[in-house]
Amino acid sequence: MKDAQLLILGGGASGLAAAIEAARQGADVTVLEKLDRVGKKILATGNGRCNLLNIHASPADYNDPPFVGRVFAQFGVQSDADFFRSLGLLTAADSEGRVYPRSNAASSVLDVLRLECARLGVRFICGEAATSIRRGNGAFVVNGSLRAHAVIVACGGKASPAHGTDGSGYRLMQAFGHACTDLRPALVQLRTDPDFVKGLKGLRAAVTLTLQTPQGDAFASQGEVLFADYGLSGIAAMELARYAADGGTLFIDFLPDMDDGQTHAFLQQARQRGGSGPLEQLLLGAVHSRIGQAVLRETLHRKLTAPCETLTDTELQTLAKALKAFPVPVRGTKGFADAQVTAGGLDVAEFTDALESKRVPGLFACGEILNIDGKCGGYNLTFAWSSGRLVGRSAAQFLKA
Numbered sequence: 001m002k003d004a005q006l007l008i009l010g011g012g013a014s015g016l017a018a019a020i021e022a023a024r025q026g027a028d029v030t031v032l033e034k035l036d037r038v039g040k041k042i043l044a045t046g047n048g049r050c051n052l053l054n055i056h057a058s059p060a061d062y063n064d065p066p067f068v069g070r071v072f073a074q075f076g077v078q079s080d081a082d083f084f085r086s087l088g089l090l091t092a093a094d095s096e097g098r099v100y101p102r103s104n105a106a107s108s109v110l111d112v113l114r115l116e117c118a119r120l121g122v123r124f125i126c127g128e129a130a131t132s133i134r135r136g137n138g139a140f141v142v143n144g145s146l147r148a149h150a151v152i153v154a155c156g157g158k159a160s161p162a163h164g165t166d167g168s169g170y171r172l173m174q175a176f177g178h179a180c181t182d183l184r185p186a187l188v189q190l191r192t193d194p195d196f197v198k199g200l201k202g203l204r205a206a207v208t209l210t211l212q213t214p215q216g217d218a219f220a221s222q223g224e225v226l227f228a229d230y231g232l233s234g235i236a237a238m239e240l241a242r243y244a245a246d247g248g249t250l251f252i253d254f255l256p257d258m259d260d261g262q263t264h265a266f267l268q269q270a271r272q273r274g275g276s277g278p279l280e281q282l283l284l285g286a287v288h289s290r291i292g293q294a295v296l297r298e299t300l301h302r303k304l305t306a307p308c309e310t311l312t313d314t315e316l317q318t319l320a321k322a323l324k325a326f327p328v329p330v331r332g333t334k335g336f337a338d339a340q341v342t343a344g345g346l347d348v349a350e351f352t353d354a355l356e357s358k359r360v361p362g363l364f365a366c367g368e369i370l371n372i373d374g375k376c377g378g379y380n381l382t383f384a385w386s387s388g389r390l391v392g393r394s395a396a397q398f399l400k401a
Protein backbone atom coordinates (compact mmCIF):
# COMPACT_ATOMS: atom_id res chain seq x y z
CA MET A 1 0.00 0.00 0.00
CA LYS A 2 1.40 3.42 -1.03
CA ASP A 3 0.62 6.35 1.29
CA ALA A 4 -0.12 9.96 0.37
CA GLN A 5 -1.44 12.77 2.52
CA LEU A 6 -3.42 14.31 -0.35
CA LEU A 7 -4.26 12.36 -3.50
CA ILE A 8 -5.47 14.26 -6.55
CA LEU A 9 -7.25 12.18 -9.18
CA GLY A 10 -6.61 13.74 -12.60
CA GLY A 11 -3.59 15.79 -13.64
CA GLY A 12 -5.42 18.24 -15.90
CA ALA A 13 -5.85 21.98 -15.50
CA SER A 14 -7.74 22.01 -12.21
CA GLY A 15 -5.80 19.06 -10.74
CA LEU A 16 -2.42 20.73 -11.35
CA ALA A 17 -3.65 24.06 -9.95
CA ALA A 18 -4.95 22.22 -6.88
CA ALA A 19 -1.65 20.36 -6.47
CA ILE A 20 0.35 23.60 -6.49
CA GLU A 21 -1.94 25.45 -4.09
CA ALA A 22 -2.05 22.54 -1.63
CA ALA A 23 1.71 21.94 -1.81
CA ARG A 24 2.37 25.67 -1.30
CA GLN A 25 0.37 25.36 1.93
CA GLY A 26 2.62 22.52 3.06
CA ALA A 27 0.59 19.46 1.99
CA ASP A 28 2.27 16.32 0.74
CA VAL A 29 0.65 15.83 -2.70
CA THR A 30 0.41 12.94 -5.15
CA VAL A 31 -1.37 13.24 -8.50
CA LEU A 32 -2.78 10.12 -10.14
CA GLU A 33 -3.19 10.61 -13.90
CA LYS A 34 -4.75 8.13 -16.26
CA LEU A 35 -2.74 9.14 -19.34
CA ASP A 36 1.00 8.67 -19.74
CA ARG A 37 1.65 12.29 -18.76
CA VAL A 38 -0.19 15.14 -17.06
CA GLY A 39 -1.82 18.08 -18.80
CA LYS A 40 -2.26 16.63 -22.28
CA LYS A 41 -5.52 18.52 -22.84
CA ILE A 42 -3.86 21.82 -21.91
CA LEU A 43 -1.57 21.35 -24.92
CA ALA A 44 -4.61 21.12 -27.22
CA THR A 45 -6.42 24.18 -25.87
CA GLY A 46 -6.82 27.39 -27.86
CA ASN A 47 -5.68 25.61 -31.04
CA GLY A 48 -2.33 24.92 -29.38
CA ARG A 49 -2.03 28.48 -28.00
CA CYS A 50 -4.01 27.92 -24.76
CA ASN A 51 -6.50 30.66 -24.08
CA LEU A 52 -5.85 30.26 -20.37
CA LEU A 53 -7.98 33.07 -18.90
CA ASN A 54 -10.50 35.69 -19.81
CA ILE A 55 -9.87 38.88 -17.88
CA HIS A 56 -13.56 39.80 -18.14
CA ALA A 57 -14.74 36.47 -16.67
CA SER A 58 -17.60 37.06 -14.26
CA PRO A 59 -20.14 34.66 -12.71
CA ALA A 60 -22.72 35.69 -15.35
CA ASP A 61 -20.58 33.99 -18.01
CA TYR A 62 -21.37 30.55 -16.54
CA ASN A 63 -24.46 28.35 -16.21
CA ASP A 64 -24.69 28.80 -12.41
CA PRO A 65 -23.72 32.40 -11.53
CA PRO A 66 -24.39 32.17 -7.74
CA PHE A 67 -22.14 29.13 -7.33
CA VAL A 68 -19.38 30.48 -9.58
CA GLY A 69 -19.68 33.80 -7.72
CA ARG A 70 -18.86 32.04 -4.45
CA VAL A 71 -15.79 30.41 -6.05
CA PHE A 72 -14.62 33.66 -7.71
CA ALA A 73 -15.08 35.55 -4.42
CA GLN A 74 -12.25 33.38 -3.07
CA PHE A 75 -10.14 32.86 -6.22
CA GLY A 76 -11.16 35.20 -9.02
CA VAL A 77 -9.66 35.79 -12.44
CA GLN A 78 -7.26 38.48 -11.17
CA SER A 79 -5.89 36.08 -8.57
CA ASP A 80 -5.50 33.45 -11.33
CA ALA A 81 -3.54 35.98 -13.38
CA ASP A 82 -1.33 36.65 -10.32
CA PHE A 83 -0.94 32.89 -9.86
CA PHE A 84 0.44 32.48 -13.39
CA ARG A 85 2.66 35.52 -12.90
CA SER A 86 4.00 33.78 -9.75
CA LEU A 87 4.86 30.78 -11.94
CA GLY A 88 6.84 33.04 -14.28
CA LEU A 89 4.39 32.89 -17.19
CA LEU A 90 4.24 36.03 -19.32
CA THR A 91 0.87 36.55 -20.97
CA ALA A 92 -0.90 38.90 -23.37
CA ALA A 93 -4.62 39.65 -23.69
CA ASP A 94 -6.46 40.38 -26.93
CA SER A 95 -9.27 42.91 -27.40
CA GLU A 96 -11.87 40.40 -26.15
CA GLY A 97 -9.99 39.84 -22.89
CA ARG A 98 -8.72 36.41 -23.99
CA VAL A 99 -5.37 35.76 -22.34
CA TYR A 100 -2.67 33.68 -24.06
CA PRO A 101 0.90 32.91 -23.09
CA ARG A 102 3.29 35.45 -24.66
CA SER A 103 5.07 32.53 -26.30
CA ASN A 104 1.77 31.69 -28.08
CA ALA A 105 2.49 28.06 -27.15
CA ALA A 106 0.23 26.07 -24.83
CA SER A 107 3.30 24.09 -23.82
CA SER A 108 4.53 27.16 -21.88
CA VAL A 109 1.46 26.94 -19.64
CA LEU A 110 1.94 23.24 -18.96
CA ASP A 111 5.69 23.69 -18.49
CA VAL A 112 5.37 26.34 -15.75
CA LEU A 113 2.77 24.21 -13.95
CA ARG A 114 4.96 21.11 -14.14
CA LEU A 115 8.07 23.00 -13.02
CA GLU A 116 6.28 24.40 -9.98
CA CYS A 117 4.94 20.94 -9.10
CA ALA A 118 8.49 19.58 -9.30
CA ARG A 119 9.86 22.46 -7.18
CA LEU A 120 7.22 21.75 -4.52
CA GLY A 121 7.84 18.00 -4.52
CA VAL A 122 4.45 16.99 -5.99
CA ARG A 123 4.59 13.34 -7.09
CA PHE A 124 3.00 12.18 -10.34
CA ILE A 125 1.78 8.63 -10.90
CA CYS A 126 0.94 8.50 -14.62
CA GLY A 127 -0.62 5.80 -16.76
CA GLU A 128 -3.04 4.63 -14.06
CA ALA A 129 -6.74 5.49 -13.93
CA ALA A 130 -8.58 5.75 -10.64
CA THR A 131 -11.22 3.04 -10.84
CA SER A 132 -12.38 2.82 -7.22
CA ILE A 133 -12.32 4.85 -4.01
CA ARG A 134 -13.08 3.27 -0.68
CA ARG A 135 -13.28 4.97 2.69
CA GLY A 136 -12.42 3.26 5.94
CA ASN A 137 -10.44 3.81 9.16
CA GLY A 138 -10.27 7.58 8.55
CA ALA A 139 -8.54 7.23 5.20
CA PHE A 140 -9.40 6.80 1.53
CA VAL A 141 -8.06 3.89 -0.47
CA VAL A 142 -7.90 4.34 -4.25
CA ASN A 143 -7.61 1.33 -6.56
CA GLY A 144 -7.07 -0.80 -3.49
CA SER A 145 -3.42 0.28 -3.28
CA LEU A 146 -3.13 4.05 -2.68
CA ARG A 147 -4.02 5.38 0.77
CA ALA A 148 -4.68 9.10 1.38
CA HIS A 149 -6.18 11.28 4.12
CA ALA A 150 -7.89 13.57 1.61
CA VAL A 151 -8.86 13.11 -2.04
CA ILE A 152 -9.56 15.69 -4.73
CA VAL A 153 -11.45 14.38 -7.75
CA ALA A 154 -10.30 16.47 -10.73
CA CYS A 155 -11.08 14.00 -13.51
CA GLY A 156 -12.80 16.51 -15.83
CA GLY A 157 -15.99 15.75 -17.74
CA LYS A 158 -16.88 13.63 -20.75
CA ALA A 159 -15.84 16.00 -23.52
CA SER A 160 -12.86 15.08 -25.67
CA PRO A 161 -12.20 11.53 -24.40
CA ALA A 162 -9.05 11.45 -26.54
CA HIS A 163 -7.56 13.69 -23.84
CA GLY A 164 -8.34 11.24 -21.04
CA THR A 165 -11.77 12.54 -20.05
CA ASP A 166 -14.19 9.64 -20.43
CA GLY A 167 -16.58 10.49 -17.59
CA SER A 168 -15.09 7.98 -15.16
CA GLY A 169 -14.85 10.65 -12.45
CA TYR A 170 -18.63 10.90 -12.23
CA ARG A 171 -18.88 7.22 -11.38
CA LEU A 172 -16.27 7.56 -8.61
CA MET A 173 -18.36 10.30 -7.00
CA GLN A 174 -21.69 8.57 -7.62
CA ALA A 175 -20.37 5.64 -5.60
CA PHE A 176 -20.41 8.03 -2.60
CA GLY A 177 -24.03 8.98 -3.34
CA HIS A 178 -23.24 12.17 -5.28
CA ALA A 179 -25.85 13.12 -7.87
CA CYS A 180 -24.89 13.86 -11.45
CA THR A 181 -27.14 15.83 -13.80
CA ASP A 182 -27.76 14.95 -17.45
CA LEU A 183 -24.59 15.41 -19.49
CA ARG A 184 -24.49 17.11 -22.90
CA PRO A 185 -21.66 18.12 -25.18
CA ALA A 186 -21.18 21.91 -25.08
CA LEU A 187 -18.92 24.15 -27.15
CA VAL A 188 -19.25 21.78 -30.06
CA GLN A 189 -20.11 22.13 -33.75
CA LEU A 190 -23.74 22.35 -34.88
CA ARG A 191 -25.13 19.86 -37.37
CA THR A 192 -27.48 21.50 -39.84
CA ASP A 193 -29.41 20.67 -42.97
CA PRO A 194 -26.54 20.29 -45.46
CA ASP A 195 -28.23 21.97 -48.43
CA PHE A 196 -27.26 25.54 -47.63
CA VAL A 197 -23.93 25.01 -45.87
CA LYS A 198 -22.23 22.41 -48.05
CA GLY A 199 -21.41 24.87 -50.84
CA LEU A 200 -19.89 27.24 -48.31
CA LYS A 201 -17.45 24.72 -46.82
CA GLY A 202 -14.29 26.40 -45.50
CA LEU A 203 -15.71 29.96 -45.45
CA ARG A 204 -15.63 32.12 -42.32
CA ALA A 205 -18.04 34.95 -41.60
CA ALA A 206 -18.69 37.37 -38.73
CA VAL A 207 -22.38 36.98 -37.96
CA THR A 208 -25.05 37.01 -35.30
CA LEU A 209 -26.85 33.70 -34.82
CA THR A 210 -30.25 33.19 -33.25
CA LEU A 211 -31.33 29.66 -32.42
CA GLN A 212 -35.03 29.03 -32.07
CA THR A 213 -35.58 25.75 -30.25
CA PRO A 214 -38.55 23.41 -30.85
CA GLN A 215 -39.76 24.50 -27.39
CA GLY A 216 -40.00 28.10 -28.65
CA ASP A 217 -37.02 29.53 -26.76
CA ALA A 218 -34.53 31.78 -28.56
CA PHE A 219 -30.80 32.07 -27.87
CA ALA A 220 -28.38 34.40 -29.66
CA SER A 221 -24.63 34.59 -30.07
CA GLN A 222 -22.29 36.79 -32.02
CA GLY A 223 -18.89 36.20 -33.59
CA GLU A 224 -17.23 34.08 -36.20
CA VAL A 225 -18.74 31.00 -37.82
CA LEU A 226 -16.94 28.51 -40.02
CA PHE A 227 -19.02 26.64 -42.60
CA ALA A 228 -18.44 22.89 -42.92
CA ASP A 229 -20.12 20.12 -44.90
CA TYR A 230 -21.94 18.88 -41.75
CA GLY A 231 -22.98 22.33 -40.47
CA LEU A 232 -21.36 25.18 -38.58
CA SER A 233 -18.29 25.53 -36.42
CA GLY A 234 -16.66 28.65 -34.93
CA ILE A 235 -17.24 30.38 -31.60
CA ALA A 236 -20.69 31.80 -32.38
CA ALA A 237 -22.03 28.39 -33.44
CA MET A 238 -20.36 26.41 -30.66
CA GLU A 239 -21.75 28.68 -27.95
CA LEU A 240 -25.29 27.72 -28.99
CA ALA A 241 -24.59 23.98 -28.90
CA ARG A 242 -25.80 23.56 -25.32
CA TYR A 243 -29.30 24.58 -26.50
CA ALA A 244 -29.24 22.71 -29.82
CA ALA A 245 -29.48 19.05 -28.77
CA ASP A 246 -33.13 18.88 -29.88
CA GLY A 247 -32.54 20.75 -33.13
CA GLY A 248 -34.48 23.89 -34.04
CA THR A 249 -33.90 26.65 -36.56
CA LEU A 250 -30.81 28.81 -36.76
CA PHE A 251 -31.26 32.32 -38.16
CA ILE A 252 -28.02 33.75 -39.55
CA ASP A 253 -27.65 37.53 -39.63
CA PHE A 254 -24.98 38.13 -42.26
CA LEU A 255 -25.00 41.91 -41.72
CA PRO A 256 -25.00 42.26 -37.92
CA ASP A 257 -23.75 45.86 -38.05
CA MET A 258 -26.71 47.05 -40.13
CA ASP A 259 -30.37 47.24 -39.09
CA ASP A 260 -33.26 46.17 -41.32
CA GLY A 261 -33.75 49.66 -42.74
CA GLN A 262 -30.07 50.08 -43.60
CA THR A 263 -30.01 46.65 -45.24
CA HIS A 264 -33.04 47.51 -47.34
CA ALA A 265 -31.53 50.85 -48.38
CA PHE A 266 -28.25 49.14 -49.26
CA LEU A 267 -30.06 46.66 -51.51
CA GLN A 268 -32.03 49.42 -53.24
CA GLN A 269 -28.75 51.16 -54.08
CA ALA A 270 -27.19 47.86 -55.17
CA ARG A 271 -30.10 47.19 -57.54
CA GLN A 272 -29.72 50.66 -59.06
CA ARG A 273 -25.94 50.37 -59.28
CA GLY A 274 -26.17 46.86 -60.73
CA GLY A 275 -28.46 47.97 -63.56
CA SER A 276 -28.30 45.47 -66.40
CA GLY A 277 -25.48 43.52 -64.73
CA PRO A 278 -26.30 39.98 -63.49
CA LEU A 279 -27.98 39.41 -60.12
CA GLU A 280 -25.08 37.23 -59.00
CA GLN A 281 -23.06 40.46 -58.62
CA LEU A 282 -25.63 42.19 -56.40
CA LEU A 283 -24.12 41.26 -53.03
CA LEU A 284 -20.44 41.19 -53.98
CA GLY A 285 -19.55 44.21 -51.84
CA ALA A 286 -21.52 43.03 -48.81
CA VAL A 287 -20.69 39.38 -48.12
CA HIS A 288 -18.33 36.74 -49.49
CA SER A 289 -19.26 35.99 -53.12
CA ARG A 290 -20.15 32.34 -52.36
CA ILE A 291 -22.36 33.37 -49.44
CA GLY A 292 -24.01 36.04 -51.57
CA GLN A 293 -24.77 33.59 -54.37
CA ALA A 294 -26.10 30.96 -51.96
CA VAL A 295 -28.43 33.49 -50.30
CA LEU A 296 -29.61 34.78 -53.69
CA ARG A 297 -30.20 31.26 -55.00
CA GLU A 298 -32.13 30.09 -51.93
CA THR A 299 -34.16 33.29 -51.71
CA LEU A 300 -35.04 34.24 -55.28
CA HIS A 301 -35.40 30.84 -56.97
CA ARG A 302 -34.50 32.22 -60.40
CA LYS A 303 -31.54 32.53 -62.74
CA LEU A 304 -28.78 34.67 -61.26
CA THR A 305 -27.81 35.78 -64.75
CA ALA A 306 -30.96 37.93 -64.86
CA PRO A 307 -30.29 41.71 -64.69
CA CYS A 308 -30.22 43.35 -61.25
CA GLU A 309 -32.81 45.89 -62.39
CA THR A 310 -35.40 43.08 -62.78
CA LEU A 311 -35.39 42.53 -58.99
CA THR A 312 -38.92 43.41 -57.83
CA ASP A 313 -39.58 45.33 -54.61
CA THR A 314 -41.05 42.19 -53.06
CA GLU A 315 -37.94 40.19 -53.99
CA LEU A 316 -35.76 42.94 -52.60
CA GLN A 317 -37.64 42.82 -49.31
CA THR A 318 -37.34 39.01 -49.16
CA LEU A 319 -33.62 39.28 -49.84
CA ALA A 320 -33.16 41.91 -47.12
CA LYS A 321 -34.95 39.61 -44.68
CA ALA A 322 -32.79 36.65 -45.72
CA LEU A 323 -29.56 38.59 -45.20
CA LYS A 324 -30.66 39.52 -41.67
CA ALA A 325 -32.20 36.18 -40.66
CA PHE A 326 -31.34 33.36 -43.02
CA PRO A 327 -33.09 30.20 -41.70
CA VAL A 328 -31.10 26.96 -41.49
CA PRO A 329 -32.69 23.85 -39.92
CA VAL A 330 -30.53 22.44 -37.09
CA ARG A 331 -30.18 18.67 -36.73
CA GLY A 332 -28.45 18.64 -33.33
CA THR A 333 -24.77 18.83 -32.48
CA LYS A 334 -21.62 16.80 -32.86
CA GLY A 335 -20.89 14.53 -29.90
CA PHE A 336 -18.58 14.40 -26.88
CA ALA A 337 -15.66 13.29 -29.07
CA ASP A 338 -15.61 16.74 -30.70
CA ALA A 339 -16.81 18.84 -27.76
CA GLN A 340 -14.55 21.16 -25.80
CA VAL A 341 -16.68 21.15 -22.67
CA THR A 342 -19.37 19.12 -20.88
CA ALA A 343 -22.63 20.80 -19.89
CA GLY A 344 -23.88 19.16 -16.70
CA GLY A 345 -21.99 17.30 -14.02
CA LEU A 346 -21.92 16.79 -10.27
CA ASP A 347 -24.71 18.63 -8.47
CA VAL A 348 -22.96 21.61 -6.86
CA ALA A 349 -25.56 21.82 -4.09
CA GLU A 350 -23.80 18.80 -2.56
CA PHE A 351 -20.56 20.76 -2.05
CA THR A 352 -19.64 23.41 0.49
CA ASP A 353 -18.20 26.78 -0.57
CA ALA A 354 -14.79 25.16 0.04
CA LEU A 355 -15.77 22.54 -2.61
CA GLU A 356 -15.75 19.77 -0.04
CA SER A 357 -18.35 17.04 -0.36
CA LYS A 358 -21.23 17.54 2.08
CA ARG A 359 -21.57 13.75 2.09
CA VAL A 360 -17.98 12.68 2.75
CA PRO A 361 -15.55 14.84 4.74
CA GLY A 362 -12.11 15.00 3.13
CA LEU A 363 -13.46 14.39 -0.38
CA PHE A 364 -13.27 17.37 -2.75
CA ALA A 365 -14.02 18.04 -6.44
CA CYS A 366 -13.06 20.80 -8.86
CA GLY A 367 -13.13 21.77 -12.52
CA GLU A 368 -15.33 20.46 -15.27
CA ILE A 369 -16.58 17.44 -13.32
CA LEU A 370 -18.82 19.90 -11.46
CA ASN A 371 -22.02 21.07 -13.14
CA ILE A 372 -20.34 24.27 -14.31
CA ASP A 373 -19.59 25.36 -17.85
CA GLY A 374 -18.83 28.73 -19.34
CA LYS A 375 -18.62 30.61 -22.60
CA CYS A 376 -15.94 30.06 -25.20
CA GLY A 377 -12.92 32.35 -24.78
CA GLY A 378 -10.89 31.28 -21.74
CA TYR A 379 -13.83 30.99 -19.35
CA ASN A 380 -13.64 27.23 -18.79
CA LEU A 381 -9.95 27.19 -17.97
CA THR A 382 -10.50 30.22 -15.71
CA PHE A 383 -12.98 28.14 -13.73
CA ALA A 384 -10.60 25.17 -13.73
CA TRP A 385 -7.75 27.23 -12.21
CA SER A 386 -10.03 29.06 -9.74
CA SER A 387 -11.84 25.98 -8.48
CA GLY A 388 -8.62 23.94 -8.49
CA ARG A 389 -6.74 26.47 -6.41
CA LEU A 390 -9.70 26.82 -4.03
CA VAL A 391 -9.92 23.07 -3.51
CA GLY A 392 -6.15 22.81 -3.06
CA ARG A 393 -6.29 25.35 -0.26
CA SER A 394 -9.37 23.70 1.27
CA ALA A 395 -7.80 20.23 1.25
CA ALA A 396 -4.57 21.57 2.80
CA GLN A 397 -6.64 23.21 5.58
CA PHE A 398 -8.60 19.99 6.09
CA LEU A 399 -5.34 18.09 6.54
CA LYS A 400 -4.06 20.62 9.07
CA ALA A 401 -7.27 20.58 11.14
Ligand SMILES: Cc1cc2nc3c(=O)[nH]c(=O)nc-3n(C[C@H](O)[C@H](O)[C@H](O)COP(=O)(O)OP(=O)(O)OC[C@H]3O[C@@H](n4cnc5c(N)ncnc54)[C@H](O)[C@@H]3O)c2cc1C
Residues within 6 Å of the ligand: 009, 010, 011, 012, 013, 014, 015, 032, 033, 034, 035, 038, 039, 040, 041, 042, 044, 045, 046, 047, 050, 051, 052, 053, 128, 129, 130, 131, 154, 155, 156, 157, 159, 160, 163, 164, 165, 166, 167, 168, 169, 339, 340, 341, 366, 367, 368, 369, 377, 378, 379, 380, 381, 382, 384
Ligand atom coordinates in the same frame (compact mmCIF):
# COMPACT_ATOMS: atom_id res chain seq x y z
C1 LIG B 1 -9.69 20.85 -27.88
C2 LIG B 1 -10.04 21.68 -26.67
C3 LIG B 1 -9.70 23.02 -26.65
C4 LIG B 1 -10.03 23.79 -25.55
N1 LIG B 1 -9.63 25.10 -25.51
C5 LIG B 1 -9.90 25.86 -24.42
C6 LIG B 1 -9.39 27.18 -24.32
O1 LIG B 1 -8.61 27.65 -25.16
N2 LIG B 1 -9.75 27.91 -23.23
C7 LIG B 1 -10.57 27.41 -22.24
O2 LIG B 1 -10.87 28.12 -21.29
N3 LIG B 1 -11.00 26.13 -22.28
C8 LIG B 1 -10.67 25.35 -23.33
N4 LIG B 1 -11.09 24.04 -23.35
C9 LIG B 1 -11.81 23.50 -22.17
C10 LIG B 1 -10.82 23.22 -21.03
O3 LIG B 1 -9.69 22.56 -21.53
C11 LIG B 1 -11.46 22.39 -19.93
O4 LIG B 1 -12.66 22.99 -19.50
C12 LIG B 1 -10.52 22.22 -18.73
O5 LIG B 1 -9.34 21.59 -19.13
C13 LIG B 1 -11.18 21.43 -17.60
O6 LIG B 1 -10.22 21.23 -16.60
P1 LIG B 1 -10.33 19.97 -15.63
O7 LIG B 1 -9.13 19.99 -14.77
O8 LIG B 1 -11.64 19.93 -14.98
O9 LIG B 1 -10.28 18.72 -16.57
P2 LIG B 1 -9.18 18.26 -17.62
O10 LIG B 1 -8.26 19.39 -17.94
O11 LIG B 1 -9.95 17.64 -18.71
O12 LIG B 1 -8.31 17.19 -16.83
C14 LIG B 1 -8.83 15.98 -16.36
C15 LIG B 1 -7.68 15.00 -16.23
O13 LIG B 1 -8.12 13.87 -15.50
C16 LIG B 1 -7.62 12.69 -16.13
N5 LIG B 1 -8.53 11.60 -15.76
C17 LIG B 1 -9.80 11.38 -16.20
N6 LIG B 1 -10.33 10.31 -15.60
C18 LIG B 1 -9.38 9.84 -14.74
C19 LIG B 1 -9.34 8.77 -13.83
N7 LIG B 1 -10.40 7.95 -13.65
N8 LIG B 1 -8.21 8.58 -13.12
C20 LIG B 1 -7.13 9.39 -13.28
N9 LIG B 1 -7.12 10.43 -14.14
C21 LIG B 1 -8.24 10.67 -14.85
C22 LIG B 1 -7.61 13.03 -17.59
O14 LIG B 1 -6.71 12.21 -18.30
C23 LIG B 1 -7.17 14.49 -17.56
O15 LIG B 1 -5.77 14.62 -17.61
C24 LIG B 1 -10.75 23.23 -24.44
C25 LIG B 1 -11.07 21.87 -24.47
C26 LIG B 1 -10.72 21.10 -25.58
C27 LIG B 1 -11.06 19.64 -25.58
